Amino acid sequence: MTDKIPVTVLTGYLGAGKTTLLNRILTEPHGKKYAVIVNEFGEIGIDNELVVGADEEVFEMNNGCICCTVRGDLIRILDGLMKRKGKFDAIIVETTGLADPAPVAQTFFMDQDVADAARLDAVVTVADAKWLSDRLKDAPEAKNQIAFADVIVLNKIDLVTPEELDAVEARIRAINPYARLHRTQNCAVPLAEVLDRKAFDLDRIIELEPDFLEEGHHHHHDEEMQSVSVKVDGEVDPEKFMPWISNLTQVQGPNILRCKGIVAFPNEPRRFVFQGVHMILDGDVQGEWKPGEKRDSKVVFIGRDLDEKAIREGFLACAA
Numbered sequence: 001m002t003d004k005i006p007v008t009v010l011t012g013y014l015g016a017g018k019t020t021l022l023n024r025i026l027t028e029p030h031g032k033k034y035a036v037i038v039n040e041f042g043e044i045g046i047d048n049e050l051v052v053g054a055d056e057e058v059f060e061m062n063n064g065c066i067c068c069t070v071r072g073d074l075i076r077i078l079d080g081l082m083k084r085k086g087k088f089d090a091i092i093v094e095t096t097g098l099a100d101p102a103p104v105a106q107t108f109f110m111d112q113d114v115a116d117a118a119r120l121d122a123v124v125t126v127a128d129a130k131w132l133s134d135r136l137k138d139a140p141e142a143k144n145q146i147a148f149a150d151v152i153v154l155n156k157i158d159l160v161t162p163e164e165l166d167a168v169e170a171r172i173r174a175i176n177p178y179a180r181l182h183r184t185q186n187c188a189v190p191l192a193e194v195l196d197r198k199a200f201d202l203d204r205i206i207e208l209e210p211d212f213l214e215e216g217h218h219h220h221h222d223e224e225m226q227s228v229s230v231k232v233d234g235e236v237d238p239e240k241f242m243p244w245i246s247n248l249t250q251v252q253g254p255n256i257l258r259c260k261g262i263v264a265f266p267n268e269p270r271r272f273v274f275q276g277v278h279m280i281l282d283g284d285v286q287g288e289w290k291p292g293e294k295r296d297s298k299v300v301f302i303g304r305d306l307d308e309k310a311i312r313e314g315f316l317a318c319a320a
């Protein structure tokens with residue numbers, strides 16, 4: 001039992017702050033070596049490039065939700081990691097914001113090879129203090145992520161009033177009174193509160209979901225949720241790109257749950273990285289393009305009722 005590798009499953013709805021927390025974990029001086037598995041919903045991999053610390057081994061699973069189509073991939077990656085036991089101290093799995101954590105957690109009990117070598121340490125859910133109450137109304141995944149959590153990081157407290165914060169915490173407590181909860185800005189939580197908690201409680205989960213240990217768990221996705229990925233083969237013109245992205249998120253903000261991208265500007269040695277949650281947009285130049293790396297520009301939008309054609313044409317028209 002004791003030499004099983006601890007696995008932390010990091011979950012939370014789109015844009016809540018999972019990558020922010022992951023980067024915090026990877027950059028703090030903990031002297032540990034983590035293997036990281038990142039799963040995202042869009043077809044173009046962007047998240048893995050936003051994870052800092054090039055020394056970490058990041059395994060990427062695109063094109064599907066970790067809890068459904070790519071569960072086989074997860075098992076294969078975990079099996080591969082187990083064979084190299086001793087090379088790292090723990091595994092962190094960051095799921096897409098649209099994943100139901102139950103089938104992910106299930107993998108650590110149902111697959112014998114995985115169960116023999118790894119133990120699920122905790123499900124850590126990052127919750128967006130500003131948007132969670134809305135998502136609890138329209139996104140069943142958001143509720144499951146809260147229900148399954150052993151630790152909840154209630155993040156973005158800077159974007160709400162103290163009264164709103166109390167109200168969202170009360171909503172969370174009504175769904176999950178057991179998890180430890182930390183209120184944070186930029187996921188600033190002591191790592192010991194997140195890692196190696198030995199917190200996953202199978203009995204509680206079986207009470208919540210009696211068929212947890214049975215095969216055939218079906219997870220129904222939000223059918224309307226779509227992702228649009230567009231790539232420009234080369235650089236984009238900031239004079240065109242900036243007004244386009246800011247106008248798009250202002251006008252389509254309510255439908256755009258999440259957007260992110262990495263773009264190349266002419267004569268700029270660094271990559272421009274932008275991220276948005278609804279109409280709140282954030283962008284900065286960071287990290288130089290590597291020598292010999294192709295300076296392509298890519299964006300991903302996730303949301304409902306997206307006008308794919310307009311987004312595609314709009315971004316392609318920003319080409320430098």
Ligand SMILES: Nc1nc2c(ncn2[C@@H]2O[C@H](COP(=O)(O)OP(=O)(O)OP(=O)(O)O)[C@@H](O)[C@H]2O)c(=O)[nH]1
Pocket residue numbers: 012013014015016017018019020021047096097126155156157158159184185186187258275276277282
């Ligand atoms: N104002 C504010 N912004 C934050 C905070 N934490 C994270 N953000 C921003 O919120 C955006 C989303 O953060 P991420 O860490 O990428 O969220 P995520 O959950 O990994 O997103 P997905 O992987 O797309 O689901 C980024 O622009 C962050 O800089 C916070 O406490 N306050």
